Amino acid sequence: MAALTLYPQSERLPRGERITFNLYMVSALLLFVLMMTLGLIMRMGQGLWLNVPPDLFYRILSMHGAGMVGTMSLATTAVMWFFLRKYVTLHLWAFLANYLLFLTGALIIIGAIFIGRYAGLWTFLYPLPTHPMGMWENSAAACFMVGYLFIGVGSLLFYLDAAAGIIARYGNFGRAMGLQWLFGGTIDPDHPKTVVAGTMVVIANSLGILAGAVVLVMYLVAIAYPGFTMNALYAKNLTYWFGHMYINAAIYMGVIAVYELLARYSGRPYAISRPFLWSWAASCVFVIIVFPHHLLMDYAQPRWVSVTGQVVSYLAGFPVFLVTVWGALNNIHRSGMRWTTPARLMILSLFGWAAGIVPAILDGTIGINRVMHNTQWVPGHFHFYLLLGVLPMVLALLYHVVGSRRGAAPDSAADRIGVPVYLVGGMVFALAFLDAGHMSVARRMSSHLPAWIMNDRVGAIGASLVLLAMLYFAARIIAGLLRAPSVESAANAAA
Amino acid sequence: MSSLLRTLLLDLFIVAAGGATLHAASDGLRAFTTESARRLAIREAPRALPALRLQADDGSFIDLRDYRGRWLLVDFIYTRCQSYCSVLGGDFAQLQDRLAQPLAQGRLHLLSISFDPQHDDPARLVAYRRRFADRGHGWSAARPVDAAELATLTQAFGIKVIADGQGGYVHNASIMLVDPQGRLVDVFDAGAAGVVAGAVQQWLLR
Amino acid sequence: MSQQRHARARAAIALLTVVLLATPPLRRTLEASMTLQMLVQLPLLALLGAWLAAALPARLGTALAAWDRGGCSGLLLASVAALPWMLPRALDAAVDLPWVALVKFAGVPLLIGAPFALSWPRMGFVLRGVFCMEAVATCFRLGWLYLVAPQSLCSNYLIDDQRRLGQWLLAIGLALCVALLGKLLAGRFDTRGSGADPPDRP
Numbered sequence: 001m002a003a004l005t006l007y008p009q010s011e012r013l014p015r016g017e018r019i020t021f022n023l024y025m026v027s028a029l030l031l032f033v034l035m036m037t038l039g040l041i042m043r044m045g046q047g048l049w050l051n052v053p054p055d056l057f058y059r060i061l062s063m064h065g066a067g068m069v070g071t072m073s074l075a076t077t078a079v080m081w082f083f084l085r086k087y088v089t090l091h092l093w094a095f096l097a098n099y100l101l102f103l104t105g106a107l108i109i110i111g112a113i114f115i116g117r118y119a120g121l122w123t124f125l126y127p128l129p130t131h132p133m134g135m136w137e138n139s140a141a142a143c144f145m146v147g148y149l150f151i152g153v154g155s156l157l158f159y160l161d162a163a164a165g166i167i168a169r170y171g172n173f174g175r176a177m178g179l180q181w182l183f184g185g186t187i188d189p190d191h192p193k194t195v196v197a198g199t200m201v202v203i204a205n206s207l208g209i210l211a212g213a214v215v216l217v218m219y220l221v222a223i224a225y226p227g228f229t230m231n232a233l234y235a236k237n238l239t240y241w242f243g244h245m246y247i248n249a250a251i252y253m254g255v256i257a258v259y260e261l262l263a264r265y266s267g268r269p270y271a272i273s274r275p276f277l278w279s280w281a282a283s284c285v286f287v288i289i290v291f292p293h294h295l296l297m298d299y300a301q302p303r304w305v306s307v308t309g310q311v312v313s314y315l316a317g318f319p320v321f322l323v324t325v326w327g328a329l330n331n332i333h334r335s336g337m338r339w340t341t342p343a344r345l346m347i348l349s350l351f352g353w354a355a356g357i358v359p360a361i362l363d364g365t366i367g368i369n370r371v372m373h374n375t376q377w378v379p380g381h382f383h384f385y386l387l388l389g390v391l392p393m394v395l396a397l398l399y400h401v402v403g404s405r406r407g408a409a410p411d412s413a414a415d416r417i418g419v420p421v422y423l424v425g426g427m428v429f430a431l432a433f434l435d436a437g438h439m440s441v442a443r444r445m446s447s448h449l450p451a452w453i454m455n456d457r458v459g460a461i462g463a464s465l466v467l468l469a470m471l472y473f474a475a476r477i478i479a480g481l482l483r484a485p486s487v488e489s490a491a492n493a494a495a
Numbered sequence: 496m497s498s499l500l501r502t503l504l505l506d507l508f509i510v511a512a513g514g515a516t517l518h519a520a521s522d523g524l525r526a527f528t529t530e531s532a533r534r535l536a537i538r539e540a541p542r543a544l545p546a547l548r549l550q551a552d553d554g555s556f557i558d559l560r561d562y563r564g565r566w567l568l569v570d571f572i573y574t575r576c577q578s579y580c581s582v583l584g585g586d587f588a589q590l591q592d593r594l595a596q597p598l599a600q601g602r603l604h605l606l607s608i609s610f611d612p613q614h615d616d617p618a619r620l621v622a623y624r625r626r627f628a629d630r631g632h633g634w635s636a637a638r639p640v641d642a643a644e645l646a647t648l649t650q651a652f653g654i655k656v657i658a659d660g661q662g663g664y665v666h667n668a669s670i671m672l673v674d675p676q677g678r679l680v681d682v683f684d685a686g687a688a689g690v691v692a693g694a695v696q697q698w699l700l701r
Numbered sequence: 702m703s704q705q706r707h708a709r710a711r712a713a714i715a716l717l718t719v720v721l722l723a724t725p726p727l728r729r730t731l732e733a734s735m736t737l738q739m740l741v742q743l744p745l746l747a748l749l750g751a752w753l754a755a756a757l758p759a760r761l762g763t764a765l766a767a768w769d770r771g772g773c774s775g776l777l778l779a780s781v782a783a784l785p786w787m788l789p790r791a792l793d794a795a796v797d798l799p800w801v802a803l804v805k806f807a808g809v810p811l812l813i814g815a816p817f818a819l820s821w822p823r824m825g826f827v828l829r830g831v832f833c834m835e836a837v838a839t840c841f842r843l844g845w846l847y848l849v850a851p852q853s854l855c856s857n858y859l860i861d862d863q864r865r866l867g868q869w870l871l872a873i874g875l876a877l878c879v880a881l882l883g884k885l886l887a888g889r890f891d892t893r894g895s896g897a898d899p900p901d902r903p
Contacts, residue, residue: 094827156834160826171889174886203882210878218842218846502774509777513782532790
């Protein structure tokens, strides 16, 4: 079947596209390494292996949060683009514009944090950015908001171009998501899962960016006019809506790689099904209304909003993940899977995503969240499925692309060490956070109590391993991406 | 010239022209409301006040020019006010305390002018001052002698009065500072007597 | 041909309506509150401008098209011309100063409504999408601002009028958002203009 061709012709990138894709991924890999280094510095600072002054710590924390979320989105946007362009017309100018706007926004944010000394964290919760108590200038906070606006506009342009292409080919979003097959009818077996996932992301993240566009401008007004105040509860809800949607969209863009690639490595087709369509349609709705789960500990929130957050967290946790994991396990069970590095990374990613859901669902329970929200349990759960779930999806695609340049999937000895080191490091790192949550270690604190330091050091060791593996992956992939496609790979269209 | 280039050029021109218009319309992006524009204009170019015939609360007829040689704090009131602008009365009473020295020295005077001359006769003006615990010195109230003077008055000071739909008025309640040469030099918000006192003392020192 | 005559008739009606709106009694009615001026009078003037644009002679239309690649210039002109009208002092000035009123009655149809109507057919999906998103976001931002501003921003209008305008703007923003979402999910699109032209290589 055509779907099982390892390196299909439709994925070959013309020169302009290849250069832009490389720009995205090389930048993303370098940024990941940089952000991971910042993370390691923080863990070592908390564990007293490094002396990190508190004000610097919070600046680093702000950079790490904004940088990781932004970079994850950058990388997974390229993942979505790489596959979606096979099915609909995507324009290079939109793909490039997103990159340039992202870079501009990122530079502004870096300046706001390390020159302007903004340290209000990536969630910029009102009224903290406007009440710096002398720690940073209002202009630094304003620059931070402007940086986010640039990044949001860039994403919006990419999504609008994707929407144009999707609508031109499928008529409207409903048909692109296969909603007409939800209750019956024969599903077109060639209907790409990428299009379903991509459409869901376009819808959800456009709404999130809209929320961000509104609240960020209101922040700018509040900064320019100190007498102007806004309702903090509305501001925080909109802020979390924006941020929540942004990182979730990144996850859902990343999973496209699994849908596209797994079948090729297992050798068994991974068909589209009605449960698949249902789960993506349901998730589209759920991801939009679940954002109150970020504010469960906020006693000012109306009860019905928080309850919605909990109920939908439970509902949303299961569909896509169940269908994906069930579908994936089914796909690889006794399939004669080729255990090359891309395949290993994909299985790792599914494990990371699945296992990471468990602490997330726990944290989405109001009673638990009230006690756990301000502990390191929260970074525990999101590092679990971002570090062990989404990032491996990106790495899997990158290894796959590197393989396509030379005609065979990479699986060197170093690769085969890199993946376990990453896995072990990531598990130690994430479990250290979860254990810290269990011990009620406060999150977002630069100075830790003596009783917590052992845990921080274990986390730092885990982080070092992850960073080591990531350094290797980055070097390996960048070298592979920059190498021109070989003549044999051009002829090697079939696996 | 390709249409792309033409469009680019035209767009640059539009942005430049639009930017210039917005800049001009907002006094250099500093004043987006009429009130802030008014205050900015006054602070940048003190406005000479014309002759204005008023009737003081002791019944005598005076002119605004009679106050030349002294600093003057002016607010606009109407004695029937039941809402926010009544805070002005309290402000002036507080200012009588905070600025007692310049008031006693005769360098400063507080003047409340009514923009409702039909209703606010001298007796009502006196009652108004008493209602706000007038300390008894340095504060007088007055009303314009007729509708024409009222028009000149509101125009000269830039006061906007509109009916509030409940029988009263809403106006840009503020306290204005006139220098000894009879020029309007500064405008303050109501409800912050401390700020006004501080600013006035700065002006007096110059 | 009859389409052209139809367009000219509409333009004539539009011109007449603009003149009528400028007469004192209609002005007084529509400028009596902030809500009416911002949500009825100004949009009406823009719409009338769109009708006026429909009667533009074909030759002039083609000449303009050369300067309006992808509908950019028209959209930009309309947006830039709309900005000063978002200043509270502009609404005040339009009521108080005759020359500003003249600028409003001439400028809003000719510099906002007409350019937008001329450019819309040329705009690609992405540009239309950006415009729609910004329109919705602006409704929410202004609505929120008018609801929470501690003072009346326009000297000519009362603060409860301002609050009511804020509520209307939020409602309109929400309605627009729902309508757009509905169209994207289940609507029909003219795919000729969507997707925009391929990237230009000068």
